[in-house]
Amino acid sequence: MEMLQKLGRRPVVLTAPAFALLLAVLGIPVVQLFLTSLNAPAFSLSNYQGFFEQTSNVRVLFQTIKISVVTTAICLIIGYPTAYLIVTASKHVRVALIVLVLIPWLTSGLVRTYAWVVILGDHGLINNLLLNLGLISSPLPLIYNRLAVYIGMVHIMLPIMILPLLSVMQGIDTSLVAAARSMGARPFTAFQRVFLPLSLPGVRSGSLLVFVVCLGFYVTPQALGGLGDAMLSTFIVSQVRTSFNLAPTAAAAFILLAIAVVVLSMFGLDVSGSHSRAAQATQKSWSSRVHSFAALTRFLKDLAAPYRAKRWTVQLYSAGSASRLSTIAGAVFVILVVAYLLFPGLIIVVMSFSGGPGLEFPPSSLSLKWYRAFLGDPSWTGAFWNSIQIAVAVAILSTIIGTVAAYGINRTSPRVRAVQTMAILAPITLPVVVVGIATYFGLLKLGLMGTMAGLVLAHSTGAIAYVVVIVLATLANFDQRLEQAAQSMRAAPLQVFMRVTLPLILPGIIGGAVFAFIGSFDEVVITSLVSGFAMQTLPLKMLENISQEIEPTIAAVGSMLTLLPVLWLIILYATWWRSKARARPV
Structure with a gap:
């Protein structure tokens, strides 16, 4: 037990499970895939040359x-x-x-x-x-x-x-x-x-x-x-x-x-x-790149300084007639952008209640027939249940590993923290199709192609990144003096984490779990590559429907998935509100 506590004090040990999973599913396969592209062990650039020759x-x-x-x-x-x-x-x-x-x-x-x-x-x-x-x-x-x-x-x-x-x-x-x-x-x-x-x-x-x-x-x-x-x-x-x-x-x-x-x-x-x-870094970089242009701009502005001073004196106490116009223009612009973001989803929700033989807007009659069609079709319900099972497993696995990794990363030096964070974020900062190809290669070597375990591991590489980012943001606002106070009362490291740290960062953990679930439930590119056509998820079923023929049942599915974010936001808000109420006495 004492040895476990000593190991728990080392941040590298806490990040080991996350990096082990990342290396097994993505890191090592990327290296092997790169060697394959070079025709190892012969090592040639013929594949790259062939690509550019076409x-x-x-x-x-x-x-x-x-x-x-x-x-x-x-x-x-x-x-x-x-x-x-x-x-x-x-x-x-x-x-x-x-x-x-x-x-x-x-x-x-x-x-x-x-x-x-x-x-x-x-x-x-x-x-x-x-x-x-x-x-x-x-x-x-x-x-x-x-x-x-x-x-x-x-x-x-x-x-x-x-x-x-x-x-x-x-x-x-x-x-x-x-x-x-x-x-x-x-x-x-x-x-x-x-x-x-x-x-x-x-x-x-x-x-x-x-x-x-x-x-x-x-x-x-x-x-x-x-x-x-x-x-x-x-x-x-x-x-x-x-x-x-x-x-x-x-x-x-x-x-x-x-x-x-x-x-x-x-x-x-x-x-x-x-x-x-x-x-500061951005300002320094940009100032060095546009130094000459800025100098010319300052020279021209200095020439116009007397005119600007006279104009400012005249307009200092004048009524701001243009402010109301700019406010109205800004409000209209934001309304148009929000409408552009929300209108397609609202269209799907309305059309899903159509009672006609096909999709129509506005609906000539209202009906729940397409929702009943979804619930009565085993191919749709089976795909939905597969997605739920995989997403729940991914959320549990990635939340545990990601929270522990974030706690360890938070305890390291700033330079090491930056390197570790970028490594964990690789699955969501690199093109998803490249991650999918590497994951396909890795699961093929592990013999997990087309299995639920393989899909869970493939989705967890990206889900851990979401959990780490959100929990790290929560830990950034965490007062470590509370942990030091608990340790001064002779509390063991595990007790400090369970009784002090965990309750205060719980909103971040729940937020990470929600985003991990969403990321897994909606994933389609990696799933299409590593499922091996043996296991169909809801996104794959929807993609197949969109590619071949659009049946009205997909409108009911789309409507449910459009309304689902409202549930996530309610969960996140309720978690935040409870944590705020709990922290208020402190």
């Missing part, structure tokens, strides 16, 4: 990068002002808007893709509306093209851009902007010179996350795009399913991985550092 492969690669860059740019253009307007809103409005952004983020990506198929299809909502109004004589080509791909991908990725921006913007001291205004700076100048530089860490984190995730997009381009809109992930998945030669597929996967690693190494994604350090 013009179609190069075209798909550049197309993947272009789609990812454009999607990231659109998300930043829409997401930055949205996050800024949310942060500057009143407290109650801000909380409500954050919840409205979280709901689509927690909703299944498959459901949101399916919603856009219903909206943009030849017989979808928009074309039917235009046909009924007599504005068009034949359906518009709104789907199976690049525009539809951008609409669907931006809809899915926009919350991922907004949330990091919100996290950084909420930590900015607004008194700095007020001080700039008091010195005579106009609103835009105060924003440009004070607020914007401090928010650049959020821009960097959000853009990197969106770009890297877009590199591995598979379902949305396949469902909404045409033959000329295929991405490299589609090529990789098709190669795995149709070819027994893994070497060319491994080379394609590592080319995609190399792009992600180069981008991450160039800009850096420091999720373990504090906001202040990130802000």
Whole structure:
């Protein structure tokens, strides 16, 4: 017992289970897959050379990068002002808007893709509306093209851009902007010179996350795009399913991985550092890169200084007539963005109650027939039950291992903490199709392909990352003096953790478990690769339905998965409220 307590005091021991699972399922298979791409032990670059010798492969690669860059740019253009307007809103409005952004983020990506198929299809909502109004004589080509791909991908990725921006913007001291205004700076100048530089860490984190995730997009381009809109992930998945030669597929996967690693190494994604350090590093990096341009800008502004001083004196006590117009414009902009995020889900919910022979909006009659069809179809209920079992097992396993790992990482030095955190976050910061290929290779070696245990291990690599991030954020606000006080009362380390630490970080643990469950329940790319067609989950059943024929039953499934995030938010809020009430006497 005494030896166990001594080992428990060493942070490395606490992180060992997480890294052991990560190495067995993902780390070692990645190395083996890389050696396979090099034709080990002969070691040659023939697979990479063969990839670039085919013009179609190069075209798909550049197309993947272009789609990812454009999607990231659109998300930043829409997401930055949205996050800024949310942060500057009143407290109650801000909380409500954050919840409205979280709901689509927690909703299944498959459901949101399916919603856009219903909206943009030849017989979808928009074309039917235009046909009924007599504005068009034949359906518009709104789907199976690049525009539809951008609409669907931006809809899915926009919350991922907004949330990091919100996290950084909420930590900015607004008194700095007020001080700039008091010195005579106009609103835009105060924003440009004070607020914007401090928010650049959020821009960097959000853009990197969106770009890297877009590199591995598979379902949305396949469902909404045409033959000329295929991405490299589609090529990789098709190669795995149709070819027994893994070497060319491994080379394609590592080319995609190399792009992600180069981008991450160039800009850096420091999720373990504090906001202040990130802000300082970003300001230093940007100031060094644009030093000459900034000097020229300052020179021109100095020339215009007398004019600006005279204009500020004239306008100092003038009424702010433009403030009301800008407030209205900002409110309209936020409403449009929130409607864009929520409208597809609401369409699915309404259409699921249609009583007609097919999907229609608005429904001519109301009925629960599609919900009854779902409950009466063994293929749907069986897939749903498989997903529930796998997600529960993943949530339990990843919560235990991830919480212990987060506790150990929190006790290490800052430099070691950064390395360990980035290693654990690899499954969710790298393109998902690359993680899927490596996991497929690893489970194939372990003999767990097509088994529930294999799926649980495959999903847990990413779920542990969610748990570690959330629990680390909770531990960052934990007062370690409470543990020291308990230790001074001769409490054993295990007693200190169970009686002091665990109750106070319980909201973070429950939040991590919820996100681990959601991530597993909604996972489709890795599942499609490692299930081996032996075990069908609900996302795989939905993907099969979307790819082959859209039956109305999927609307009922999509409706339930759309309303499910509301339940998650209620659970998280109830947990937070109880923890706040428990901590109030302390």
